[in-house]
Amino acid sequence: MLACVSPWCCVVDLVDVLFCVACLVCFRYVFFLCSFALLGLWLFVLLVSGMFSCLFACFLLRYIDMSRVVLLTVSSCVVATLGFDWRHVVSAVTRYRPDRIFLVTASVNEPRVRSAVEEIRRFVESALPGAGVEVVDVDLSSPYDALARVVGFLRGVVEGLRPSVLVFDLSGGPRLLVLLVFTGVLFLRCVVGDLPELRFFVWCEVTGQYHEFGCEFVDFLNVVRFLTCERVEVLRVLLERGSCTLSTLSDVLGRDASTVARQVRFLAELGLVEYCGSRPRVVRLSELxxxxxRLLCT
Incomplete structure (x- = not known):
């Protein structure tokens, strides 16, 4: 009985061995096939991503002005008109602690101006080691060219650095230079849509102290040029009454209702009045x- 079973056991063992060898061979080939498949898939993904990267780069070069791409963002900048005295710049830098300081001067080669610039640099290096100081020279021989230079410089600061706060220290320098910088801010409101918060820092010789103004000071100048005597009268009535309907406003002013409605609509576009009712329509002054x-009618 044992002699009959032993050959069959050997055959079964041989079959098992052959089966294991076949499995190993198949597994090896399957492994290589899967590896090649994964490698091909990786190369395909790499090729597709490279194509999309090239297309995106072509889109940027074709449709986007790369000169306006923001490369650096700072929290605040100080633009200071500089003459011979540098102490007002130190006061502005101490108060606002900016990331960048721009010194606008009309005579950078003047020894006293160079000395003032060096004093400011030394102070900034000791008080604000990470802040940068840059000198902007403006030639005042041609006021219009100087204004174009100032507007271009301010636009570059706003669009290139994107500061959250832009401070103008107008306490020093020639009066014409101060006027050009302030006028440049007015032009800036027209050519740049999204402006940072504007502040003005001015030394007053009469009071002997610094005064600070916000952007509403510029808003006043932009709005005042559109005001006429009739529109100021509308503001005066609203200041006295607080709020009133269009019909009441026309009765008080003694004008036609359609004329008053046009005046109120124009003042609303300027941001000076606002509507607070529908039937009847009530008009009141905005904060600005x-x-x-108050400035014009009292």
Missing amino acids: GWVLA
Whole structure:
């Protein structure tokens, strides 16, 4: 009985061995096939991503002005008009602690101006080691060219650095230079849509102290040029009454209702009045309109 079983056991063992060898061979080939498949898939993904990267780069070069791409963002900048005295710049830098300081001067080669610039640099290096100081020279021989230079410089600061706060120290330098910088801010409101928060830092010789103004000071100047005597009268009535309907406003002013409605609509576009009712339509001063009416009508 044992002699009959042993040959069959050997055959079964041989079959098992052959089966294992076949499995190993198949597994090896399957492994290589899967490896080649994964390698091909990786090369395909790499090729597709490279194509998309090239297309995106072509899109940037074709449709986007790369000169306006923001490379650096700072929290605040100080633009200071500089003459011979540098102490007002130190006061502005101490108060606002900016990331960048721009010194606008009309005579950078003047020894006293160079000395003032060096004093400011030394102070900034000791008080604000990470802040940068840059000198902007403006030739005042041609005021219009100087204004173009100032506007271009300010536009580059706003669009290139994107500061959250832009401070103008107008306490020093020639009066014409101060006027050009302030006028440049007015032009800046027209050519740049999204402006940072504007602040003005000015030394007053009469009071002997610094005064600070916000962007509403510029808003006043932009709005005042559109005001006429009739529109100022509308502001005066609203200042006295607080709010009233269009019909009441036309009765008080003694004008036609359609004329008053046009005046109110124009003042609303300027941001000086606002509507607060529908039937009947009630008109009142906005915050800017209230401040401006106080200045013009009291």
